[in-house]
Amino acid sequence: MAKSAGTKDSKELARLLKRYVEKLEELCHLCNINPKRGFPKSNKAMKRIAESMIEVHQEKSDSSDVSTIHNIIKSGTTLIENTIEKLEEDLDPVQECAMSVHEPVINIHVFQSQVPKFTRHYEELASVFPEASEKDYILELLKEIIDKGSERTDVCPSMSDCRHDAPFIDNQSVTASNTQSVEFPFDCKSCSEFKDSSKWELFEPSEISDDAHEMMYRITLVSGRYECMRTGLRVECSGDVQLEYQTCDWDRVHREPVMKDYSPCGSLMDVKVISGELKAVYLPHFLCLGGSIDEDKVKVLHVEDSGVSLEKCELTRFHAKLLDNTFSVKGLLVRMGLPVNIHCQTLIYQTEKTHLTLHVYLIPNDNKLKEAINKEESTNMLIKKPKPVKPLPMNTWFTFTPLKKSEFRSQITPERLQLTYSENYFEVFVESPTKDFSLQLKPQKKDEVVWDVSIRKGDYKQIISTVDGHTSARLTGTGSVSDILLECLEDLKSEELKKFIWYLTHLRGKDKIPRSKLEDKEIWEIVTCMIEHYQDTGAVKVTLKVLKMMKQNHLAEQLQEKYRQFQQ
Structure with a gap:
């Protein structure tokens, strides 16, 4: 009878293992992972592995109950299926890199968020695998998946520093109202000498607030170095820590006297430690450290009920380390009047007006600013174009022109715009363009193009006015x-x-x-x-x-x- 029960158990486990490996194969294909030893899918291989696992388990536990093994395989299968579902939801049909037509492009952040779960599952599975060659079939597959995700779990100084042959993309939302991922700066040559001294693991926080204007997040962490995917906040902890935090509007402190001499150069954040103790906290900034920036001119604004004060910090390439771990509302400021270059981004939105009308924003590379603009432009269409390829001087006035102006009537309002921490934009009006055209950005006092993009027919919608006065939209071209x-x-x-x-x-x-x-x-x-x-x-x-x-x-x-x- 014992042998019969063992045979029944091994058959059931072999069936579970077969489905488990099939899902592993599907995930590997989705992530462009080619296993070194292939997939052990034959019934004989599954039966051999199942029998070995049961035998080892019974020797270790002195029990014939194999439900523990079944549960590990079932939970692993569920983990793999959930990961596949998340990745397929975020699949982008556009292939940015030069890869095979059949290679999928997956969201790096989604994949990274699953790595800790796969690591725990790997440890559980390894504990019940026999010390024999069969274990390599499945455990090696899991290890390759973990290694693939871990390739980018360490945050690069810029996304273009990463390998371009890997099938990953940044999470870029397709709607104007839902682009909440952290934007990584371009590969800035001016500050490339500044490297992060530590490696950082990305994490996805939980949302605990209904206030979309100042969303509150919560996260529980173990010992390590982490970066929030939503806000760019970095923390170091040597033990278990639970945090609640949010990015705040600078408007709440704009009346403070100190703001007459300083300008925001990064996030204003409210960090609360619910339990545990933080070793270090880093706030994101958009300063370019290349050149002659004086670190003493960069301060941390500390906002308390009793008033505000300025504190020192240590600058890294894209973050500033707080030297005082007394937490409340804190933000990064740079003294006005200094020549400061900043990392920037451009956002282009098409409005619903009858003739082609674009809102073109030139802003610091700040996630809070971008979220505010996305909300303001939520009814308009985002046109994705590259950001400037080098840092730009803050507080400089810029002019904006569409090329081939002689071929169609156009108008830019205002004629110039100052690069500050604000949501100001150029309105670009183009009456019935018949050809592709370019947009160029120049400093007012220099004949130097700092940003040049082409607007093609397929980039925008043609707004058609109907007889009843309503409008409908159809893409041109x-x-x-x-x-x-x-x-x-x-x-x-x-x-x-x-x-x-x-x-x-x-x-x-x-x-x-x-x-x-x-x-x-x-x-x-x-x-x-x-x-x-x-x-x-x-x-x-x-x-x-x-x-x-x-x-x-x-x-x-x-x-x-x-x-x-x-x-x-």
Whole structure:
């Protein structure tokens, strides 16, 4: 009877192991991991591993109960399935790097957030594996997954310092109102000599506030060095620590007398230690340390009920280490009147006005500023373009011009703009552009182009005024995203199109489109609605997701290939 029970247990465990390995294989393919020893999927291999695991477990525990092993395999399978689901939700159909057409692009932050869970699972699984060669099949697969995620768990000084052949991208949201990931500065040559002395593990905090204006976060950490994916906050701890923190508006202190002599150069943050003790805290800044910046001119503003004070700090390339670990509201300031270069970013939004009207922001590389702008521009379409390739002098006046002005009527308002910690923008009006055009940014007193991007027909929507005075939006250009999606959906039969619409109205969260917007609509109206709701890349990504749900894999492959050709 004991042998029969053992045979039954080994068969069940072999079945669980087979599904477990199948999911491992799927995850490896998604992450572009090619296992050194392949996948042990044969029934014989599974049976041999299962029998060895049971034998070793019974010897160690002196028990015939193998439920512990079953639970480890089941929980591991669930972990792998959840990771696959998260990665597929964030798959981007655009291939930024020069990779094979069939290689997927995954979200690095999502993958990194799972690494600690895989590490714990690896330790659990290793404890029940036999000391034999069979263990290498599965444990090596897990180790390769952990190593792949850990390649980027250490935060690089800039994303362009990382390997470009790895199938990862930064998390860039497709809607103006939902870009909350930390923006890493470009590979600034001016400050490349400054390197981080420590390695930092990214973490995703929990949201504990309904106030989107000043979102409160919470995280529980063990000993280590960490960086928040949302805010850029870095902390060091030598034991278990629980934190609550938020990024605050500088408006709350703008009336303080000290602000007459100083300007923000980084985040204003409120950090509370709920339990444990922090070894060090680092606030993000957007200063470029290349050149002649005087660190003594950079201070930490400490805000307390009794008033405000200034403290010293130690600057690293993108952060400032606080020297006083008394926590409350603290932020980074730089003395005005000094020549200071800063890391910047540009944001371009198309408004819903009849003629092409763009809002072009030139701002410091500050996540709080970007979130505020995204909220303000939430009804407008974000046009993604590269940021300036080098740091720019703060408080300098810049002018903005569209090239090929003779070919169409255009107007820039205001004529010049000062680079400060603010949400000011250029309004660019272009009346019925018939060709691609460029936007150039120059310092007012220098004939030097510091930013130059092309605005192509496929980048923006053509706003059409209807007879009843309402407007509708359609993307311009031959072979545009709208044309590609239109051609794809026209291949669906009537019932299949109804099913496609049903999925769109039953997706989770912000992906869901209200049924009222899609009922009794023509295909071109559905495409227009999708592009307005998701923007270009998002519309393609969601279409691919729904087509795969519908088992329309061939159509999904055609769409992905056409979109890749369109991007090239």
